[in-house]
Amino acid sequence: MIKKKKAVRxxxxxxxxRDGIVNKSPGAGYVERWxxxxxxxxxxxxxxxxxxxxxxxxxxxxxRGVARGLxxxxxxxxxxxxxxKLMAEKYNLVPLDILYCVHDKGQCECRKPKPGMLVExxxxxxxxxxxxxxxxxxxxxxxxxxxxxxxxILVSGNKPEMQADYVxxxxxxxxSLLKNVLEDHKVKIEKKRTKIENx
Ligand SMILES: [Mg+2]
Numbered sequence: 001m002i003k004k005k006k007a008v009r010x011x012x013x014x015x016x017x018r019d020g021i022v023n024k025s026p027g028a029g030y031v032e033r034w035x036x037x038x039x040x041x042x043x044x045x046x047x048x049x050x051x052x053x054x055x056x057x058x059x060x061x062x063x064r065g066v067a068r069g070l071x072x073x074x075x076x077x078x079x080x081x082x083x084x085k086l087m088a089e090k091y092n093l094v095p096l097d098i099l100y101c102v103h104d105k106g107q108c109e110c111r112k113p114k115p116g117m118l119v120e121x122x123x124x125x126x127x128x129x130x131x132x133x134x135x136x137x138x139x140x141x142x143x144x145x146x147x148x149x150x151x152x153i154l155v156s157g158n159k160p161e162m163q164a165d166y167v168x169x170x171x172x173x174x175x176s177l178l179k180n181v182l183e184d185h186k187v188k189i190e191k192k193r194t195k196i197e198n199x
Contacts, residue, residue, distance in 0.1 A: 010128035013096070014050045014178070015118055015145065017136030018061035021155060021171070022083075025137070030065030033075065034082045042171035044091040049175055053182040056127065057095040060117040060134075060144070066102035073102055097121055112136075113143035118150065133181075135174065139163065153177065 019025045024038040031037050050057050065071050080098045088094050099117040101110040110116035122129050134145025135153045142164045145152040154164035155174050166181070168174045 010126050010131070011056050012054070013056040013058055013121070013125075013127045013132040014182075015121070015132065015134045015150065016057065016059050016095075017112075017134075017138070017141045018059050018098075020137035021135060022059060030063065030070055031079065032065060032071045034079050037079055037083065039083070039086065040171060042175060044087065044093055046171065046175050046178065047087070047093045047095065048091075049178050050182065051093065053178075055132075055182060056125065058118075058121045058125070058127075059095055059098040060112065060121065061098070061100045062111050062140075063100050063102050064104055064111070067104040067107075076100060076102065096125060113140040113147070115144045115148035118144060118148035122148075133178075151181075 016022055019031065022040065022043050023031065024040055026036065047057055063071075063076055066073055066076060080100075084094055084098075099110075099121055101108060101112070101117060103111055105111065108114075108116070110120070118129060118132075118134065121127060122132075129149040132148075132150045133153060134141060134148065134150045135155065136142060136145070137155045139154075142152045142154050146163060151166075152164045153166045153168065153174065155168055155171060157169045166177060168177050
């Protein structure tokens, strides 16, 4: 009984990949300075949907450009501080946390497709990974989400993805999908709660 109550208190979360979902993808390169960080216009609406549904939002991003010497951790953090400030001031919306991996391939437990950043965020913020979602534009995002136990959504117009639970062609469709699937999730939780109370 105590265990069940504790489980209910854990928070649900939508994890977002950064480049290509939050901001315009820099392609094969990296966003190396704030001037090159271009917020995608759909993202604030998506974040609003997530928060209105009662989910936390956490960004998890691989930034190997640091390991490659193309930018410093300080610059990366400055970009994230500027992003959070922009979101707060212009949209009154702030994600719960931003986790990043600055390592090269095969040198850590956090670089996606490994689930390390999601697991760390869950520990840090008491998130229920099984009730959470991972959204990204690459197969590595989907794999990280699956390995963490989350449901997954791939945003991609040209790659058929067999691993993801859902595939949407663009961010506008992502917003519609989240409105539906997150709502369904909420209904399930309420049913569970009712069951526990009736016991
Ligand atoms: Mg991406």
